[in-house]
Amino acid sequence: MKHTALRSLLALPLAALLACSPAEDANKPSSNEEMQTATEVPETAEAEAPERAAGIPDEAPAGRLPEGVTPTAYRLDLLIDPREDDFSGSVAIDIDLDFDAKHVWLHGKNLQVSAVTAVLEDGKTVDGQYSEVLESGVARVSFAEPLPEGAFTLRMDYSAPFDRNLAGLFKVEEQGNAYALAKSESIQARKYLPGFDEPGLKAPFDITLTVPQGYAAISNGAEIKREPAGEGLEKVTFATTRPTPTYLLSLSVGPFDMVERAAIPPSQYRTKPIPLRGFARKGRGQDMSYILDITPRMVEIFENELKRPYPFEKLDIIAAPQWPSGATELSAAITYREQRILVGNDPAPGARLALLQIHAHEIAHMWFGNLVTPPWWDDLWLKEGFSTWGTPLALTIMEPEGGHELNAAEEAISAMQLDSLASTRAIREPIEDNNEIRNAYDAITYDKSLGVIHMVDQYFRPEKFRPALGRYIETFADGVANSEDFYRVIGEETNTPELTETFRSFVEQKGVPQLDVTLECGNGAAQVNIKQQRYKPLGSPIESVATKWTIPVCLRSDAGRQCVMMEEAEQTLAISGGICPEWLLPNAKGSGYYRWTLSPEQWQSLLATFDELTPTEAMSVIDSAFAAFEAGTLPEATLIEVMRKSANSDRRQVVSAPLGHLEKYRRNYVDDEQQQAFLDFLQSLYQPVLQRTEGSDDNDEKLLHSELQSFMALTGDDPDTRKALTDKAIAFTGFKGEQDKAALDSDLYEAALTVAVQDAGADFLPHLVKIRSEIDDPRFENASANAIGGSNDPEQLEQIHELALGDAIGPRETFGLLLHALAQPAVKDQHWQWLQSNFPTIVKKIPAQWRRRTPGFARAFCEPEKLQQLQQLFETHGAQTPGYRRSLDQTGEQIQLCIALKDRGKALVNALAQ
Numbered sequence: 043m044k045h046t047a048l049r050s051l052l053a054l055p056l057a058a059l060l061a062c063s064p065a066e067d068a069n070k071p072s073s074n075e076e077m078q079t080a081t082e083v084p085e086t087a088e089a090e091a092p093e094r095a096a097g098i099p100d101e102a103p104a105g106r107l108p109e110g111v112t113p114t115a116y117r118l119d120l121l122i123d124p125r126e127d128d129f130s131g132s133v134a135i136d137i138d139l140d141f142d143a144k145h146v147w148l149h150g151k152n153l154q155v156s157a158v159t160a161v162l163e164d165g166k167t168v169d170g171q172y173s174e175v176l177e178s179g180v181a182r183v184s185f186a187e188p189l190p191e192g193a194f195t196l197r198m199d200y201s202a203p204f205d206r207n208l209a210g211l212f213k214v215e216e217q218g219n220a221y222a223l224a225k226s227e228s229i230q231a232r233k234y235l236p237g238f239d240e241p242g243l244k245a246p247f248d249i250t251l252t253v254p255q256g257y258a259a260i261s262n263g264a265e266i267k268r269e270p271a272g273e274g275l276e277k278v279t280f281a282t283t284r285p286t287p288t289y290l291l292s293l294s295v296g297p298f299d300m301v302e303r304a305a306i307p308p309s310q311y312r313t314k315p316i317p318l319r320g321f322a323r324k325g326r327g328q329d330m331s332y333i334l335d336i337t338p339r340m341v342e343i344f345e346n347e348l349k350r351p352y353p354f355e356k357l358d359i360i361a362a363p364q365w366p367s368g369a370t371e372l373s374a375a376i377t378y379r380e381q382r383i384l385v386g387n388d389p390a391p392g393a394r395l396a397l398l399q400i401h402a403h404e405i406a407h408m409w410f411g412n413l414v415t416p417p418w419w420d421d422l423w424l425k426e427g428f429s430t431w432g433t434p435l436a437l438t439i440m441e442p443e444g445g446h447e448l449n450a451a452e453e454a455i456s457a458m459q460l461d462s463l464a465s466t467r468a469i470r471e472p473i474e475d476n477n478e479i480r481n482a483y484d485a486i487t488y489d490k491s492l493g494v495i496h497m498v499d500q501y502f503r504p505e506k507f508r509p510a511l512g513r514y515i516e517t518f519a520d521g522v523a524n525s526e527d528f529y530r531v532i533g534e535e536t537n538t539p540e541l542t543e544t545f546r547s548f549v550e551q552k553g554v555p556q557l558d559v560t561l562e563c564g565n566g567a568a569q570v571n572i573k574q575q576r577y578k579p580l581g582s583p584i585e586s587v588a589t590k591w592t593i594p595v596c597l598r599s600d601a602g603r604q605c606v607m608m609e610e611a612e613q614t615l616a617i618s619g620g621i622c623p624e625w626l627l628p629n630a631k632g633s634g635y636y637r638w639t640l641s642p643e644q645w646q647s648l649l650a651t652f653d654e655l656t657p658t659e660a661m662s663v664i665d666s667a668f669a670a671f672e673a674g675t676l677p678e679a680t681l682i683e684v685m686r687k688s689a690n691s692d693r694r695q696v697v698s699a700p701l702g703h704l705e706k707y708r709r710n711y712v713d714d715e716q717q718q719a720f721l722d723f724l725q726s727l728y729q730p731v732l733q734r735t736e737g738s739d740d741n742d743e744k745l746l747h748s749e750l751q752s753f754m755a756l757t758g759d760d761p762d763t764r765k766a767l768t769d770k771a772i773a774f775t776g777f778k779g780e781q782d783k784a785a786l787d788s789d790l791y792e793a794a795l796t797v798a799v800q801d802a803g804a805d806f807l808p809h810l811v812k813i814r815s816e817i818d819d820p821r822f823e824n825a826s827a828n829a830i831g832g833s834n835d836p837e838q839l840e841q842i843h844e845l846a847l848g849d850a851i852g853p854r855e856t857f858g859l860l861l862h863a864l865a866q867p868a869v870k871d872q873h874w875q876w877l878q879s880n881f882p883t884i885v886k887k888i889p890a891q892w893r894r895r896t897p898g899f900a901r902a903f904c905e906p907e908k909l910q911q912l913q914q915l916f917e918t919h920g921a922q923t924p925g926y927r928r929s930l931d932q933t934g935e936q937i938q939l940c941i942a943l944k945d946r947g948k949a950l951v952n953a954l955a956q
Contacts, residue, residue, distance in 0.1 A: 151179030221296030242417030299327025427491025454493030563622030581942020632658030831862030
C-alpha cells in the first residue's frame with residue numbers, strides 16, 4: 043500500500059468516535075511419503091553429491107521453509123468439474139535458487155503427483171521425484187542431479203480428490219447442484235497446489251481453469267478469455283495477479299448465479315472503474331442485493347481514509363454454499379459463508395450489523411494483509427488487528443450514529459476474558475510448527491490487537507500515530523513486513539519511543555494489566571498512586587512475577603482528565619490543582635486495554651456518578667467490576683449495584699455487558715431452589731428494558747430486544763418469554779399448521795427454535811429436521827442445527843447423534859450442534875459419554891481447521907472428573923486433532939477457574955435473593 047498517510051481513518055472526521063473512544067507426530071511420514079513421479083531417481087544419487095552445509099537441510103522443516111529457494115511466478119492450469127470426485131492439472135513455478143541443490147522443500151498434502159521436471163535457464167531438463175514427508179503437508183522434491191544456483195522452472199502434473207470437509211479445494215452439494223471452492227487460508231492451498239504455502243513467499247499467478255460449459259469460474263484475476271475445451275468443457279483464462287501469497291488464492295466453480303452491478307466509478311485516487319459482481323448458488327442471486335449496494339461506499343471510505351486506491355482490477359463477492367469460517371479476504375474475490383451475507387433486502391438488525399462488520403473487515407484486508415503481507419504467521423496481528431481496528435472507524439464514517447465505537451469496545455473487552463488465562467498467548471509469539479498456525483486465529487490476535495491499537499491511537503492522537511501508520515503501508519506495499527519493520531517505521535516517523543514501547547509491551551507479552559489505583563488526599567494536596575500487575579482471577583495458575591507494561595493511562599474525575607505514561611511498576615500522579623476529587627475513573631473514555639481496582643469507598647463514589655459516564659467508560663466499569671469480583675476483591679453487593687446501573691443505560695452494549703457472566707453463573711452456581719429468586723432478579727433488571735424496546739423502530743433497540751428475549755428464555759427460563767418464542771417457532775415452521783414466514787425474524791431463529799425443541803413436544807424435533815430440507819435459508823440452516831443440539835429430552839439422544847454424523851447436517855453445523863448439546867444440563871453427561879466413545883468418527887465429520895478446537899466441547903463443565911476425562915480423551919486421540927494443545931490447556935484452565943469460583947458464585951446467587 044503506497045499511501046502517503048492514513049490520515050482520517052482515521053482523522054478528524056471521526057471526532058465523534060474519538061470522543062467516545064471473529065497430532066500426528068510432526069516427523070512421522072505421511073501415507074503419501076512414497077509417492078513418486080514416473081521418472082525414478084537413483085537412491086545413491088544424493089550420497090554421490092552431498093550438499094554443502096550452507097545449502098538446503100536434509101531434515102523436513104516443521105515450520106518455515108529453508109531460505110534460499112524463492113518462487114517468483116506461478117502458472118496454474120486445473121481441470122475442475124464439481125460433478126466429479128477429483129480434479130487434476132499442472133503447475134509451473136519459476137524459482138530463484140541461491141545455491142546448488144539436490145532437493146528442495148515445499149508444500150503439498152494428499153496430492154498424487156505423476157510427473158516432476160526442472161527446466162534450467164539453458165533449457166536443460168532434470169527429472170525429479172515428489173514425496174510428502176510430514177503430515178502437516180511438507181513435501182520434498184528430489185532431483186536426479188544437483189541443480190545449479192540460479193533460476194529454474196519446476197513443473198508438476200498432479201491430481202487429487204475434492205475435499206469433503208471444507209478444506210483446500212472442496213466440493214459441496216446444495217439443492218441438487220455441486221460446487222467446488224478453494225479455502226486457502228491459512229495453510230490449505232497445499233491441498234490443491236504443490237508450492238510454497240507461506241504468506242511471505244508472494245508471487246504473481248497466471249491461472250487457467252477448465253470447467254463445465256456455462257459454469258461460473260472465479261479467481262483472483264479478471265476473466266480475460268473463455269474458449270471451448272471439448273466434451274462440454276470450457277477453458278477460462280484469468281489475468282495475471284499482483285504478487286500474491288498462496289493463502290489468498292481464490293478458485294470457485296459451479297452453476298452460480300452471477301449478479302453484475304455497475305462498476306465502482308473512478309475516484310480521486312484511482313483512474314479506472316472497478317467491475318463489481320456478486321456470486322451466489324443457483325437461485326439465490328437476488329439475495330446479493332444488500333451487500334452489493336453497500337460495497338461502493340465502503341470502498342470509497344477506505345480509499346479516502348487511506349489515501350490509496352483499491353489495489354485490484356475487479357471486486358467479486360462470493361456467497362459460498364459452505365465455508366469453514368465466516369469469510370476469507372481472498373484478493374479481489376472475497377468469499378463468505380452464505381449465511382453471513384444472504385440476508386435479503388430488509389435484514390433483521392443483528393444480521394445487518396454482522397454483515398456490515400464482516401464486510402468492512404474483509405475490504406480493509408485488501409490493503410491490510412493483501413497489499414502488505416506478514417512474512418510469517420507470528421505477525422498475523424499486522425493484518426487481522428489493523429483490519430479489525432479499521433472496521434468500526436470506517437463504519438462510523440458510514441453511519442455516524444450507529445454505535446460502532448461501542449461494538450469495538452465490546453470486542454476489546456471480550457478479549458480480556460481469554461487474556462486472563464495463564465494459558466493465553468501473546469499477540470505475537472513464535473510459531474515453529476505448521477500445526478500451531480491456526481491457534482493464532484483467536485480473540486488475542488483480532489480483538490486484543492484492536493484494543494491495543496485503539497489505546498495507542500487515542501493516547502498519542504491521530505495526528506501523530508496515523509501518518510506513521512500511513513508511512514508503514516506506503517513503505518511495504520506489494521511486499522511483506524513484520525513487527526520489527528512496523529516498530530522501526532512508526533518510531534522513525536513519530537520520534538516517540540514510548541509509542542513503540544507501548545506496542546512492544548502489549549504485543550509481545552501476554553496477559554491483562556491490572557492497575558491498583560489509590561486516591562490520597564490531605565494537607566491541601568491530592569495524588570493518585572498506581573501499581574501495575576498482571577490480572578489474576580481466583581484459582582489461576584498465573585505465577586506472581588514482575589510483569590510490566592508501558593501503559594498509556596488516562597484518569598477522569600470531577601477535577602478533570604489527566605494522563606500519564608506508566609513505565610514503572612508503581613507511579614504517582616499529582617491531581618491538578620491539588621483538589622481532592624469526589625470520584626475517580628481510572629480509564630477515561632474506556633480506551634485503555636487494562637483492568638483496574640479502587641478502594642470500596644471510591645467504588646461507591648464512582649457508581650454514584652455512573653449515569654454521567656460515557657458508554658465506553660461504563661463498559662470499562664462493568665468489566666473491571668466483574669474481574670474484581672472473580673479475583674475475590676469486590677463484594678457481592680457492589681457487583682449487584684453495577685448490574686443494576688448497567689440495566690438502566692440507554693445503550694445496548696452497556697445493558698448487555700453482564701449477560702455472559704450471568705449465563706455462566708446460572709449454569710454453574712444456581713440450584714433448583716434458587717431458580718425463582720434468580721429469575722426474579724433478572725426480571726427486575728430486564729423486564730423494563732423489554733417493555734421500553736418493544737416495537738421500537740431503532741435498529742439498536744430492536745437488536746437489544748431480541749438479545750434480551752433470547753437471554754430471558756434460555757438463561758432465565760422465563761415462562762412467558764419461552765411461550766412467546768415457542769409460538770413464533772411453531773408458526774414459522776408450520777408445525778401442525780400453515781407456515782407463517784413473517785412470524786419470526788432471523789435474529790430470533792436460534793432462541794425460538796431451541797425453546798420449541800424443548801417445550802413444543804417430542805414431535806417438534808423430527809418436524810424441524812424435515813423442514814430444514816424445505817426452507818432454503820442459510821441462517822435458518824445454521825440456527826436449526828444448533829437448536830437440535832439444544833434438546834433436553836434423553837429419549838432424543840440417539841436421533842441427535844445420528845443426525846450429527848449423517849449427511850443431512852453439514853460439517854460446520856455438526857460442530858455447533860455438539861457444542862449446544864454439551865451445554866444442556868439435563869443431558870450433557872450422556873452426550874459427553876457418547877462423544878468419548880465416538881470421538882474419531884466425530885473428528886472426521888467436522889471441518890479440518892476446526893479439529894484443533896475440539897477440547898472446547900467440554901467448556902460447559904465445572905467438575906474435576908470431567909477435566910480428568912478431557913485430558914485422557916486427548917492423550918488417547920490427540921494425534922487426530924493437530925494443534926489441539928492450546929485449546930486443551932485453555933479449556934482445562936477454564937474448568938479449574940469455574941471450580942475455584944464456586945463459593946463466590948454461590949454467594950452472589952444467594953445475595954440476589956436478598
